[in-house]
Amino acid sequence: YIVWPDENRINVPIELFTDAKLARDDEMRKAGSAVSIQDEFEIEHKGWNKNRNKVKIKGSPNLGNVQVIMMGVRNRKGQLNTGPKAVEVWVNELRLSDTDEKGGWAANARLSTRIADMGSVTLAGRTSSEGYGSINQNKNSRQLDDIHEFDVAASLDLGKFFPEKIGVRLPFYYGYSRSAHNPKYDPLKPDIELSKSLEHAENKQERDSLKFISQDLITRKSINFTNVKIEPQAQKEKTHLWDPENFAVTYSYNETKKRDINTEINGDKTHRAMFSYNFSSRPQLIQPFSKVQFLQKFPFKLIGAFNFYPLPNQISFRTDLYRRYNEVKTRNITNPNFILPATYQKDFMWNRFFDLRYDVTRSLKVDFSSRGTSRIDEPEGRMNKDDADYQWKKDSILNSLYDLGRPVLYDHNFRITYMVPLNQIKFLNFLNANISYDGTYNWLAGPITADTINLGNRIQNSQNWQVNGNMTLTSLYNKVPYFREVNQKFRRTSRTRGSINQQQGGRQNQQNEQVQAKTLEQTFTSNVKLETNVAQKVTHKLNTKKIKVVATGTDAKIIPVKVTLIDANVIEITPLSDAPQAMLTVSGKPGDQAFLKDLADLATRVVLLSFQNISATYNQNGGTVLPGYLPEPVFFGGGNYLPDPRLGYSAGPSYAPGFPFLLGWQDQDFAQKAAVNGWITNDSTLNTPYMFTKSERISFRTTIEPLPDLRIDLTSDRAFAVNTTQFYNYDYSTGNFNANSFTESGNFSMSTITWGTAFFSFGKGNDLQSEAFENLKAYRPVIAQRLAAQRPANNGFGYDPTAPNSNFPGYPDGYGPTSTEVLVPAFLAAYQNKDPEKVSLGLFPSIKYMRPNWNIRYEGMVSKIPGLNKYIRSLNFSHSYRSSYNVGSFLTNLKYAAESDGFTYIRDLSNNFISPYDFNSVSIIESLSPLINIDIMWMSDLTTRGEIKRTRSLQLAFANNQLTETMSNEYTVGVGYRFTQMDLIIKTKKSQQAYSNDLNIRADLSYRKNLTLLRQLDEDKDQLTAGQSAFTIKTYADYMLSDRFQMRIFFDKIINTPFTSLSFPTSNTNIGVSFRFTLAQ
Known part of the structure; x- marks a missing residue:
């Protein structure tokens, strides 16, 4: 019995399917053929199974899209035998063979x-x-x-x-x-x-x-x-x-x-022609009064130092024409008889650039650059010399070129910097000041619309003022000889830890010798001539009255002398015998006067000379965006403009938009002026607002160095930003523009000090009460009374500032416990630990309420400190404090309307006077990072470290009158040790390698505690919503196998324990070995 007879074997060449398709297509092309692509067409598989196998095709299948081949058995319709039957089909193998492996060259x-x-x-x-x-590619690739x-x-x-x-x-x-x-x-x-x-x-x-x-x-x-x-x-x-x-x-x-x-033609042609001019020079400085002697002295030195450059440093101009012509014609594959039209893309741009850099004087510098772009409008359709309308299209393009094109973009920017010549005034040369002004202007063409719509163009400008001032107080101190001597004596000697490690050997010995020299006995010797009973004065400059005087002759015998003490540096000697040549030796230890002088110098440095540098920076930014602007730029972005009276404008000619606007000057009423002059479109379809932005930032920085290697930096800053939007719409009934929908938004931040409440503790156990939060609630009536006292009585609105609040006893009328104007000052007073009678009542405190933050660092060696220098090589200490009051965002209250007395009498649902601004929240962010950090390097190559960090975030939300308080405390201790020149042998099967380098071992342990509390103002309820404690262990040991190759073994473990039931305790452990290879140094 043959299990797999040859008659059942199926061999299907892939080309058999394509031959069927070709045969069907040949049949379709025959004259009078009735075969269509939707008919089922059949051919025989010649030379296999007695030509009994058939292949059929219908439609236009593509073998390239075949994903699956399936074997199946089908019963023919109409031949179904209803009697009992049993069929068993075996398929031995389905495979693909004889693939084309032909290569290429x-x-x-x-x-x-x-x-x-x-x-x-x-x-x-x-x-x-x-x-x-390539050799690694398969056939399909x-x-x-x-x-x-x-x-x-x-x-x-x-x-x-x-x-x-x-x-x-x-x-x-x-x-x-x-x-x-x-x-x-x-x-x-x-x-x-x-x-x-x-x-x-x-x-x-x-x-x-x-x-x-x-x-x-x-x-x-x-x-x-x-x-x-x-x-x-x-x-x-x-x-x-x-x-x-x-x-x-x-x-x-x-x-x-x-x-x-798919593409009959895709032709792309680009032409670019450019003409440029660039002049660069180094003009000679002209000082017309340099040889006038009396002008070189105060008070005329500023006039004598007058100077200027006759020519700019650089002038450049560039103009270029860029033309791109693209023609694409797609081939219609499915219906060749239907020809698809070609599409054309044209860009014909004319760019003009100008740059100027001019150092007018040594102190005054000007930089200017501008760019203008015009479009050469071309007629639609293709450009072909064989077309009948070619000459008309060419003339249209040339006419547009003669008119310099249609403006689509213009912008310029410039920068002016001025260094105030304070160095020309001798007694003010410790001061430095510079002023810079940046201005920009931009004109952008509006979209091309139907003749009945005129949306105009858009213009915008911006400005940036920056004033920097710096006082180098060391230069001021050095004008006094004694102060200069003290500064040199206590000059800064700190070094980085790396340099300390590299230089510790020689420097340590040198400093020890300097310490010993101040405590050992010092001597003074001089050759003198002695005559019996003839007194003479000797100046020894030992600065001590405790001295020993010895006179010896040429034979080394002692010559008796009588000594009389004049002062700590001068004595008088009277010899009792003659000696033509004698050696006088005076010896002694420095006395108390030297110590007193050092103490006086130290007091001078700490009290009078510790302030080293004071700097201040003021920055103001502004910007204006005006849509619907009708005039086009002519020269320098502006030009004379006459509104079209046919559109309802009655204004006369004017220069638009004016030189101040071109220079970046900010005027909040500019839109109204533009409307009066007829510069704005009166089209009602324009729905883009006029925008005005302004921001100010002021910062101070002071550097204090009371002692060498001890540095204190004080910083403070205040930032305020306001964005204004307003719509200008034309009223056809009055012929005027009306401003409406005025809104303001912005943000605010200012450095402050909340140290007074940084260490307030909670109650015991589950008592989460906070003293500062209780003060916040208690200060509200005080603040409310102060606010009411600012208001005058107004009979028209029936308001009496002394009247009590009917809803909230203890509060005045109009100011309840949930009023924003009450809560913000109370919040600041409570957490700044201030008297509520003295805190600012403004929502944005002024500059006088700025408070400094600080950063203290000590980085130095202790070799000059007796007792410590035997054990400690270096000691680093740091402490940092930063706190800021922030208003994340505010928005104009649309219901607010001030009356003639400057106050509003509109009230909210709680019967409070509404605030001019809506606040989402205000916050205080405080960071002591670190509160204290001590890093010690011991003489035994042991290093120890301890650090405490504290952070606090307070966010007062006005939507639900809720305070969110987030706190984090972290404690870290660490220890490390360096094993110098430790031997390490690494063995392999064939060899071994010996190393002798330093081994560094370090371990750090930290404990961090995070808490998030919700405190309700309306309820005496404090709730812990999140928090956890984290215990972290980090250890490692690294060994340098070479100057580029390092091996490290590490072990890290973090254990988190939550304080709420919303999360689970977790533990993460990392242990392993890492290798680091440095490719370049």
Whole structure:
């Protein structure tokens, strides 16, 4: 019994399906054929199973889209046997075999030649056949096209045709490339090879057409003349504005043509012509009064130092024309008889750039740059010389060029900086001050609309003022000789830890010798002539009265002398015998006077000279955006403009938008002025607001160094930003513009001090009560009374500031416990630990309420401190404090309306006077990071570290009268040790390697506690909503195997324990080995 008879074997060549498709298509093309693409067409599998196997095709299937092949058994309709039956079908194997593994080939050729000193020409070609690919690519990844590419490039300096002395520079570049991809498969029938489709073509014309449209062809052509100019061969001593080398010309032409099965033509042409002028110089400084002697002295020195530069440093101008013409015609594959129209894309732009850099004086510098862009409008349709309307289109383009195009963009920006010449005044040369002003202007053309709609254009400007002042107080102190001596004595000696480690050996010994020199006995010797009973004075400068005097002769015998003490530095000696040559020796230890002087110098440094530097910065930014602007830029962004009376404007001619606006000046009423002058469109469809922005920031910084290596930085800042929007609409009944929907929004922040409540503790156990929060609630009546006292009585609205609040006893009328104007000052007073009678009542406190934050650092060696220098090598200490009051965002209260007395009498649902602004929340963010940090390096190479950090965030929300308080405390201790020159041997199977480097070991333990509390103002209820404690252990040991290769072993563990039932305790452990290799140092 044969299990697998040959008759049941099915062998299906893939090409059998494509042959069926080709046969069906050939049948369809026959004259009088009734076969259609929707009919079922059948062919026999010749040469297999006695030609009994059949292949059928219907429609236009594509084998390239086949994803699944399935074996199945089907019962024919109409031949169903209703009797009992049993069928068992076995399929042994389904496989794909005899795949086409044919490979391909590729060749490259390149020829480069140099034409003397004129340039070079390069020819390159590349061809590759179907099946070509890299050695690691499979059959499916290799290319399926025959690719033929050709490139030619020439780069020449045509200026060599001119005499060398003229200096003509004429760079020329020509490039041409052609890339043709001939596909293996017919793009219209992706599962049939193109060669078979060409064989089945009816005639040569059809065969050539199919071959043409199947090819992907890209040709590129480029012609460039870049930076054509005249360069002088000899160096000029002086440059002039009219020198020929300042001018340059550039022209480029690029053309790209593409076609493929879907695209009949995709042609892209670009032209760019540019003319540029660039003048750069180093003008000589002119000082007209430098030789006038009396003007070189105070108080005329500022006049004597007057100077200016006669010419700008740089003037540049560039104008370029850019034209792009793109034509795309898509091939209609499904219905070739219906020709699709071509599409055209045109861009014809004219750009103009101008730059000026002028150092007017040594102190005054001006930079200006501008850009203008115009569009040359072209008629619709293609540009072809064979078209009947070509001349009309050409004339239209030329006329637009003569008119300089249609403006679409203009902007300029400039910067003026001025260094105040305080250095010319001797007694003020410790002061530095500079002022800078940046201004910008931008004009943007509006969209092209129907004649009945005029949305106008958009203009905007901006400005930035910045004033910097700095006082270098050390320069002021050094004007006094004694102060200069003290500053030099206590000059800063701190070093980074790295430099301490590198220099500790020699520097340590040197400093120890200096310490010992101040405590050991000092001597003074001098050769003197002694006569019996003749007194003489000797100045020894030992600065002590406790001295010992010895006189010896040439024979080393002691000569008796009588000593009389004059002062700590002078004695009088009277010899009792003669000695023509004697050596006088005075010895002693420094006395108390030296100590007193050092103490006085130290007190002077700490009390009088500790302030080293004070600086201040003021920054103001502003911007204006005006939509619907009608005038167009003519010169410098502006020009004379006469409103069209036919549109209802009655204003006369004016210069728009005015020089102040062009210079970036900010005027909140500018929109109203523009409306009066007829600069704004009266089209009712314009629905874009007028916007005005302004922000101010002021900051101070002070550096204090009371002792060497001890530095205290004090910083404070205040920032306020306001954004204004308003709509201007034209009222046809009155002929005027009306401003409406005025809104303001912004943010605010200011440095403050909340140290007084930073360490307030909660109650015991579950009592989460806060003393500061209780003060907040208690301060509200005080603040309310102060606010009411500012208001005058108003009989028209029936208001009496002394009247009690009917809803809230203890509060005045109009100011209840939930009023925003009450809560904000109470919030600040409570958490700043201030008297509520003295706190600012404003929602945005003024500059006088700024408070400094600080940062304290000590980084130095302790070798000069007796007792500690035996154990400690260096000691670093740091402490930082920062706190800020913030208003994240505010918005104009649309219900607010002030009366003639400046106050509003509109009330909210709680009977409180409404605030001019709506606040979402205010907050205080406090950080002591760190509260204290001590880092000690011991003499034994042991390092220890301790750190405490505290942070606090307080957010008062007015929507629910709720305070969210978030706190975090972290405690960290660490220890490390360095084993110097530790030996390590690493063995392998074949060898071993010995190392002798430092081993660093470190361990850090930290405990962090986070809490989030909700405190209700309306209820005496405090709730813990989130929080956890985290215990962290981090240890590591690293060893340098070489100067670039480091090995580290580490162990980290974090244990989190939540304080609420909303989360679970977690524990994370990391342990491992890491290697780091440094490629460059």
